[in-house]
Amino acid sequence: MSPITMMKYPTLLFLFVLATALDAQTVALARQQPLGTVVTVRGIVTNGPELGSIRYLQDHTAGIAAFPGSGSVPGFSNAVKAGDSIEVTGPLVDFNGLLEISPVQSFQVLVAGLPLPEPRALTSLLEVNESLEGQLISVPCTQFAAGGSVFNTNGTYDLTDSDGNVSRIFLRSGHPLIGSSIPGEPVLLTAIASQFIQSQLLPRYATDLQPSPCFYFSKEVEAADFGQTSLSITWKTNLTSPTILLWGDEDKTDSLYFQPGPATSHSATLNNLSAGTLYNVQAVAVHNSDTIRSQVRVFSTTSTSTGRIKIFFNQPVDETVAAPFAPDGDSFDACLEEIFNRIDSACCTIDLAYYNNNRNDIVSRLNAAHTRGVRVRYVAAINASSSALQPPPPFQVLYGNDLDLMHNKFMVCDAELPDKAWVVTGSMNWTTENMTKDYNNMLCFQDQSLARSYVREFEEMWGSSSAVPDTNKSLFGSEKTDNTPHQFRIGGVPVSLWFSPSDGTTGRIRQALETSEHSLLFALLTFTRDELAIACTDAHNRGVDVRGLIENTGDQGSEFGYLTSNGIQVFTHTQSGSLHHKYAVIDAANPDSGPLVVTGSHNWSSVAEERNDENTLIIADERVSRLFLAEFERRWAEVATALPEPGSNLAAQVIPNPACDRLRMQMPVKAAIARLYDSAGGLRHSFQVSEQDMELPIGFLPQGWYMLQVIEDNGHATTIPFQKICR
Numbered sequence: 001m002s003p004i005t006m007m008k009y010p011t012l013l014f015l016f017v018l019a020t021a022l023d024a025q026t027v028a029l030a031r032q033q034p035l036g037t038v039v040t041v042r043g044i045v046t047n048g049p050e051l052g053s054i055r056y057l058q059d060h061t062a063g064i065a066a067f068p069g070s071g072s073v074p075g076f077s078n079a080v081k082a083g084d085s086i087e088v089t090g091p092l093v094d095f096n097g098l099l100e101i102s103p104v105q106s107f108q109v110l111v112a113g114l115p116l117p118e119p120r121a122l123t124s125l126l127e128v129n130e131s132l133e134g135q136l137i138s139v140p141c142t143q144f145a146a147g148g149s150v151f152n153t154n155g156t157y158d159l160t161d162s163d164g165n166v167s168r169i170f171l172r173s174g175h176p177l178i179g180s181s182i183p184g185e186p187v188l189l190t191a192i193a194s195q196f197i198q199s200q201l202l203p204r205y206a207t208d209l210q211p212s213p214c215f216y217f218s219k220e221v222e223a224a225d226f227g228q229t230s231l232s233i234t235w236k237t238n239l240t241s242p243t244i245l246l247w248g249d250e251d252k253t254d255s256l257y258f259q260p261g262p263a264t265s266h267s268a269t270l271n272n273l274s275a276g277t278l279y280n281v282q283a284v285a286v287h288n289s290d291t292i293r294s295q296v297r298v299f300s301t302t303s304t305s306t307g308r309i310k311i312f313f314n315q316p317v318d319e320t321v322a323a324p325f326a327p328d329g330d331s332f333d334a335c336l337e338e339i340f341n342r343i344d345s346a347c348c349t350i351d352l353a354y355y356n357n358n359r360n361d362i363v364s365r366l367n368a369a370h371t372r373g374v375r376v377r378y379v380a381a382i383n384a385s386s387s388a389l390q391p392p393p394p395f396q397v398l399y400g401n402d403l404d405l406m407h408n409k410f411m412v413c414d415a416e417l418p419d420k421a422w423v424v425t426g427s428m429n430w431t432t433e434n435m436t437k438d439y440n441n442m443l444c445f446q447d448q449s450l451a452r453s454y455v456r457e458f459e460e461m462w463g464s465s466s467a468v469p470d471t472n473k474s475l476f477g478s479e480k481t482d483n484t485p486h487q488f489r490i491g492g493v494p495v496s497l498w499f500s501p502s503d504g505t506t507g508r509i510r511q512a513l514e515t516s517e518h519s520l521l522f523a524l525l526t527f528t529r530d531e532l533a534i535a536c537t538d539a540h541n542r543g544v545d546v547r548g549l550i551e552n553t554g555d556q557g558s559e560f561g562y563l564t565s566n567g568i569q570v571f572t573h574t575q576s577g578s579l580h581h582k583y584a585v586i587d588a589a590n591p592d593s594g595p596l597v598v599t600g601s602h603n604w605s606s607v608a609e610e611r612n613d614e615n616t617l618i619i620a621d622e623r624v625s626r627l628f629l630a631e632f633e634r635r636w637a638e639v640a641t642a643l644p645e646p647g648s649n650l651a652a653q654v655i656p657n658p659a660c661d662r663l664r665m666q667m668p669v670k671a672a673i674a675r676l677y678d679s680a681g682g683l684r685h686s687f688q689v690s691e692q693d694m695e696l697p698i699g700f701l702p703q704g705w706y707m708l709q710v711i712e713d714n715g716h717a718t719t720i721p722f723q724k725i726c727r
Helices: 003-008 010-021 027-031 332-345 360-371 432-437 448-462 505-514 530-541 560-565 606-610 622-642
Strands: 038-045 055-058 063-066 085-095 098-101 106-111 136-144 155-160 166-171 187-196 198-202 209-211 217-226 231-249 255-270 278-287 290-293 297-300 309-313 349-354 375-381 396-400 409-413 422-426 441-445 487-490 493-500 519-524 545-550 569-572 582-586 596-600 614-619 653-655 662-666 671-677 683-688 693-697 704-712 717-724
Touching (some): 027 038, 027 063, 038 530, 063 187, 106 683, 255 278, 297 487, 332 432, 332 441, 375 448, 396 448, 422 596, 448 487, 493 505, 505 530, 505 606, 505 614, 519 622, 530 560, 560 569, 560 704, 569 622, 582 622, 653 717
Parallel strands (some): 063 098, 166 198, 545 569
Antiparallel strands (some): 038 055, 038 085, 055 063, 085 106, 187 198, 278 290, 309 441, 422 441, 487 493, 519 582, 596 614, 662 693
16 A cells, blocks of 8 residues: 555554554553553453353463453353453453453454363462452462351352451352352352452352361472482471371382471471382371371482483484584484384383374384383374284284374383383374474483383373283373373483373473573474463563474464564474474573473374373473574574565455455465454454465455455565445
């Protein structure tokens, strides 16, 4: 559009500026804006109609209310449910002390049915303040003043905590709790922190009032330090107790650590332990006549293994970036040879969990290992093709996770032998295409602690510790529990290990991304998790160099458009072969900033977080980080040189213009996202762009002027005005 045309249609100039400015921001940043500011935020909704038409949403930074008041787009309250990840736009208003987005100018349900955020655990009602407004919180040992009677009407009900601090809950007319009994005993209160002139808490249903002792662990059991023969464990209780710890190896907790002195901060050092061994620990606390027990946690001592970490890629990397380091291999042949070596060197046991496998040469090596007396156990995905396992091999194979995917890719050899224990893992499936054509990484660790931890996860799926699986006890997906160690030192390198979906892996990835100070680079098959996109955007906003490559930018809920619209350089991987990686590399060129690599089988998606069987490693090491940096920069250079120059789509057009029911969009280059803004600057719809010449339905729009913003694969955005002239 020429400057003259812009002068002729000032509304279009306003729309162009507004359409490029209405990018989602963190809730915390939105809350800092002046009243009246139009904001766009993303978050997970934490309530439904039990609180009326209002919806509270929160991201990892803060919470906020969205109220569909006068002037709102229709359908908000009916369409938006608890667990939905939504994007909502509207002005900030103050309603009797509560900060709200109202009216709702536009909204979009990005992903439905996600788990709700964990409530912010408080220890006292005194901690409830405006910084928590809009968030789910929990407070233990709260007691209602009217306990034993009935929630007989809408209104407020007072309650106190164990320190005598007073607050109140509010029940609106028609709330599910009205007509039910008011608990007479202390409860763990879960509620949304809100305000109406003064602070009030909003429980949603009966399960938000759980019986709760007034004696509890205020800090869970964790390892403060660990060595080859010792573990130092810490925890806290809200009331004084002797320091009591039950512990043991295998599945036992039959040993006792005891210090009689009463305390609220507890520590125990266990000595004379065995190296490379997994230990179960459980804290016990006693106060007056009350006894409580913590969850059983698992920790590992450091092994006596060499701690060697070998890094392989199946495609060439930019070794000038990695210097003075070099990968152990950057070709298919090198990866395959290492797999053969690990199998051929195993003397006693091989445990494998691979999503799919069509490599008869690898299975032939496994068959030979079985023939020479190695116990081979194999878990495969029931919903994937593993043609190399047909006809059935001589060793046992268990197919699992019939609800979703057994998506692991790991092999463990000789876990019980310190000098021979190896773990092979990464992003690479054992298929010819994935190993030769696609882009993958493979890591090998000579470490008994890590190997035994992988075996524990394997045997949870296998259902037994023997050579034969027990299908009555085998667990997959959401049936599994968090029962493995997470922290290791491998050759002096800090490594953490997380299995999905039991271990909250996405939260651990987010924490790693939040450590970035200089650079945050990622290469991913798919990227659909809001909190990870927000973490990348936050890093970009604080000056971190954030760049990314994504293979599947057209996935439902893809974060590609969100990232590019927030100014982050993200490219679609367009080269032959799929970018099958699932890694991030953080501060690789800045050794003083704590370089990290996140990698494994876990895609940055909800199905990986909630239902698949996955494994993820976070490695804090300069060498490993520089090697992954070399991989990233090689892929980045390949994609960047193949992209058209920014702005090359200036010939993009929409026809007809004016339009009626359908709008045809023609693009000379590939794009990923199209966003439709109305004359008020509100986002009316987002389209996944699948073709360079495609039709968009616009019959639902009223007459008026609109702006279509199209985001290319190279991140460049073009905005095209058009007019809708008929109903």
